[in-house]
Amino acid sequence: MEGHGEHDEIITRKADDNEKFSALAFKLMTDPFVGQLTFVRVYSGVLAKGSSVYNPIKGKKERIGRIVQMHANDRKDIDELHAGDIAACVGLKDVTTGDTLCDPG
Known part of the structure; x- marks a missing residue:
């Protein structure tokens, strides 16, 4: 995957867990029990719950509260996502569809 600094x-970045984290937010949804869900696809690195990510589009750093695997209407909490x-x-809070997320450093 290529991008601009x-x-x-x-x-x-290669699609590898050992690379720095990068992901794409491709869908937003409101769940009555959880609140706003931001669906992401991880392109490289690992994303763990509780970690911070940087949104270069908005120039803001945000914290991942929980990560949930969705199966139709069921949710399963997971600890981390891999490439x-x-x-x-x-x-x-400030992520919209099409935003890139990456390592804060």
Whole structure:
């Protein structure tokens, strides 16, 4: 996966757990029991519940409250996501569809 850094340089990341974290928020949904769910696909790295992510589109850092695996109307809490995984995150306030999330550092 390729992207652009702060100074417009090309950054390449492999779909690997050992790379820095990057993900795409592709869907938002409101759940009556959980609140706002942000569905993400992890492209590289690992995302753990309780960790902080950086949204370069908004220029803001946010904290992941919970991570839930959705199965139709059922939810299962999980501790982390790996490269290639899709799940929903709880606790993201300023993320919109199409935003990129990455390591805060």
